[in-house]
Amino acid sequence: xxxxxxxxxxxxxxxxxxxxxxxxxxxxxxxxxxxxxxxxxxxxxxxxxxxxxxxxxxxxxxxxxxxxxxxxxxxxxxxxxxxxxxxxxxxxxxxxxxxxxxxxxxxxxxxxxxxxxxxxxxxxxxxxxxxxxxxxxxxxxxxxxxxxxxxxxxxxxxxxxxxxxxxxxxxxxxxxxxxxxxxxxxxxxxxxxxxxxxxxxxxxxxxxxxxxxxxxxxxxxxxxxxxxxxxxxxxxxxxxxxxxxxxxxxxxxxxxxxxxxxxxxxxxxxxxxxxxxxxxxxxxxxxxxxxxxxxxxxxxxxxxxxxxxxxxxxxxxxxxxxxxxxxxxxxxxxxxxxxxxxxx
Numbered sequence: 001x002x003x004x005x006x007x008x009x010x011x012x013x014x015x016x017x018x019x020x021x022x023x024x025x026x027x028x029x030x031x032x033x034x035x036x037x038x039x040x041x042x043x044x045x046x047x048x049x050x051x052x053x054x055x056x057x058x059x060x061x062x063x064x065x066x067x068x069x070x071x072x073x074x075x076x077x078x079x080x081x082x083x084x085x086x087x088x089x090x091x092x093x094x095x096x097x098x099x100x101x102x103x104x105x106x107x108x109x110x111x112x113x114x115x116x117x118x119x120x121x122x123x124x125x126x127x128x129x130x131x132x133x134x135x136x137x138x139x140x141x142x143x144x145x146x147x148x149x150x151x152x153x154x155x156x157x158x159x160x161x162x163x164x165x166x167x168x169x170x171x172x173x174x175x176x177x178x179x180x181x182x183x184x185x186x187x188x189x190x191x192x193x194x195x196x197x198x199x200x201x202x203x204x205x206x207x208x209x210x211x212x213x214x215x216x217x218x219x220x221x222x223x224x225x226x227x228x229x230x231x232x233x234x235x236x237x238x239x240x241x242x243x244x245x246x247x248x249x250x251x252x253x254x255x256x257x258x259x260x261x262x263x264x265x266x267x268x269x270x271x272x273x274x275x276x277x278x279x280x281x282x283x284x285x286x287x288x289x290x291x292x293x294x295x296x297x298x299x300x301x302x303x304x305x306x307x308x309x310x311x312x313x314x315x316x317x318x319x320x321x322x323x324x325x326x327x328x329x330x331x332x333x334x335x336x337x338x339x340x341x342x343x344x
Contacts, residue, residue, distance in 0.1 A: 061319060068313030071306060079313060085278050085295070087307040094292060094314050096278045100195060101291030101318075104270060105263035107199025107284060108206055113256055115203075116210035123211075124218040125240055136215070143208035151269035154201035159192055159273065162200070166191035166285045174285075182286040193275035195289040201269050206259035213258065217251030218244050250332050257329035261322045267293035292318040 035043075072079060074090050082093025123135045167186070174181040184190040221244045229239040270291050276298060277288035296311050303311060 057323070061316070064312050064316040064319055068309055068316050071310040071313045074306065079310075080317075083278055083280065085299075085310075087304075087310055090306075092310050094295075094317060096280050097276075097290040097292050097295050097314075098317070099280050100289045101264060101270075101293070103195055103282070103284065104199045104202060104266075104274075104289065104291055105260050107196060108203040108263040109256060109260055111200060111203035112207045112210055112259060116207050116255075116259075117214055117252065119207075119211045120214035120218055121240060121244070124215050125236065125244065136212075139208050139211050139215075142204075143212070147205060147266060147268045148272075150201055150205055151272035154197065154269060155272050158201065159197050162197055163188050163191045166194065166196060170285050179282045180285055181283055183283060184286050190287055191285060193273060193287050193289075195274070195281070195284040198270050198273045198289060199263075199284070201273060202263045202266050205266060205269065206262050209262055210255045210259045213255035214248065214252050217248035217255075221247040254329040254332035257325055257332065261325040261329065264291075264325070265293055265318065265322050266291075267297045270294040271297045 071087075071092075075082065075092065079093045081095050082091060083096040085092045085096075119135075119139070123132055123139075127135055166182075169180050170182045170191070182190050225243045225247075226239055229243050234242065271294040274289045274291070274294055275287050276290040276294060278290070279288075281288055292314050296315055299307065299311060
């Protein structure tokens with residue numbers, strides 16, 4: 001009796017996997033697909049729009065530099081230290097108007113920051129839900145009002161009514177606070193067209209900017225930490241003080257810096273109110289003052305070649321200063337939104 005022949009297994013055994021290589025199932029596979037033409041076109045439009053901002057800023061800086069080169073060559077670095085503005089005698093500079101412009105912006109911030117933060121906290125935390133959209137719209141409407149309207153309102157309505165307040169501040173606080181003294185007498189005209197009035201009008205123009213940015217930052221405070229504060233027995237103000245304000249600290253700083261840059265560049269309102277003088281004056285209540293933007297607006301129509309070049313050089317300094325302030329503000333805001341923390 002013969003034994004049955006067993007069939008031979010002709011299957012090829014699978015290759016022995018390399019111990020140093022991962023199995024195919026564990027290897028990451030690149031996932032990609034060609035973008036549709038519409039997506040590529042949209043991406044190109046966005047890229048071109050973003051790059052156009054840098055191009056425009058570069059063209060503005062190049063234009064101001066080229067037009068202001070004649071004045072800068074004529075006086076050199078004394079352009080930053082000279083207080084007079086006599087272009088015919090080659091004696092001109094921005095040493096007087098630049099500090100006065102900064103002083104106007106500082107006064108505007110001292111008035112606008114408390115009002116803006118209070119309004120932002122009320123809109124985001126205390127106002128009824130149905131009332132919030134209307135308040136947001138009103139704040140946005142303030143930002144849409146032209147600056148010349150603010151200037152005319154400040155010149156004909158606010159300034160006559162501020163004479164009494166300015167006189168009271170000078171008489172009662174001028175002793176302990178020297179910058180509130182008025183050295184030009186006690187007549188009503190001594191208190192008009194002052195740095196203080198110009199700063200007050202400019203503060204109304206930067207309140208919407210600071211309020212909108214601060215409200216947006218406050219509204220992004222984590223809801224979990226809000227509820228945790230309430231669960232620990234905190235009041236609403238306690239929650240705002242321990243959660244909302246620390247979270248929005250960076251955004252508020254950025255909003256204030258943006259408002260400062262806006263106040264530095266304000267032109268029409270300051271030109272309508274201020275009485276330009278070319279001397280550094282720290283007495284904010286007395287008549288006289290100035291800023292670079294107001295100087296350009298007031299002297300542009302009567303300028304010859306060298307005078308126009310000097311105005312362009314002054315604009316270049318203001319452009320560089322406001323650009324640095326806005327870049328720093330954008331950096332602070334971006335960091336506060338991406339990595340904000342409520343812990344001290």
